[in-house]
Amino acid sequence: MDSLIFALNAVLPIVATVALGYILKRIGFMSADFAKQANKLCFRVFLPCMLFLNVYKIDNIGSIEPSYIIYTFIAVLVLFFAAFPIVTVATKKRECRGVLAQAAFRSNYALIGIPLAEALFGEEGVAAASVLSAVVIVLFNILAVICLSVYREGKPSIKKIFLDILKNPLIISIALGIAVLLVRPLVSFRVSDITPVYKVLGYMSNLATPLALLVLGAQFEFSTVSELRREILWGVGMRCLMVPVLGLGTAYLIFADKLTGAHFAALVAVFTTPLAVSSVAMAQEMDGDARLAGQLVIWTTLISAFTTFIASFLLKSAGIF
Secondary structure, three states: HHHHHHHHHHHHHHHHHHHHHHHHOOOOOOOHHHHHHHHHHHHHHHHHHHHHHHOOOOHHHHHHHOHHHHEEEEEHOOOHHHHHHHHHHHHHHHHHHHHHHHHHHHOHHHHHHHHHHHHHHHHOOOOOHHHHHHHHHHHHHHHHHHHHHHHHOOOOOHHHHHHHHHHHHHHHHHHHHHHHHHHHHOOOHHHHHHHHHHHHHHHHHHHHHHHHHHHHOOOOOOOOOOOHHHHHHOOOOOOOHHHHHHHHHHHHHOOOOOOOOOHHHHHHHHOOOOOOHHHHHHHHHHOOHHHHHHHHHHHHHHHHHHHHHHHHHHHHOOOOO
């Protein structure tokens, strides 16, 4: 019973916030235009502030446990390369393949994963997830640009891929956080010394998760399901079944006696959370099927609530949490 309550407490607040966003849209408190603009604000302002502060607050790089970071890096790369033959079988539509491939390796780590890690293991979970975010979010975005470019009409441009990576606000914010972290031992000055600036960053950071979850709920649309049924089933199967089983199952077999519950909270955040909301905007900008991306975000969010619950319950029962 304790494991059940623990898993429910971790997952239900996130699901409830998304559901609230859907209700607010249905009763007219959130319009489609507002949701679109709010999503852009989250992606370009609030979320970068949150990621920067998460990295900035890391106390000591030397105390970081590298094994779970290395494992996640390798696992995501394996899933990325495995996605190409899978999407070739899954759909004949070229514009769908790059979007579908993202479901195999890219999770909603920043918006849902980090709060989930906190729910699972408190401040230690947030710390482990924040350290991992400096690697995994950068990797997610680089691989997403690559796979969307591969399936874009015409010959992929290495220069364009590189520029798209450099312009990504999430990558920029994490890079800035790492840069500040690296120079910290060399200078006495701290960003937190400028109290007004640091507080504003904090305000922006605090807005990121609740607003993004509300917007995610407000963007739920159950249209075009029949037209894209095959692609949706493949995407949900990869994101909500294949990835949690392979990613967490392998991690448990290798690291059950080596990693702490905080590290496993970060791994749950990587391998059980749904497809990233930002994949819709990225698909639209890079000539992918944005309708499919939206449907995959919706359905993986719904189904991953159950898979996350099951994973949390099993790990709690196994004594990890």
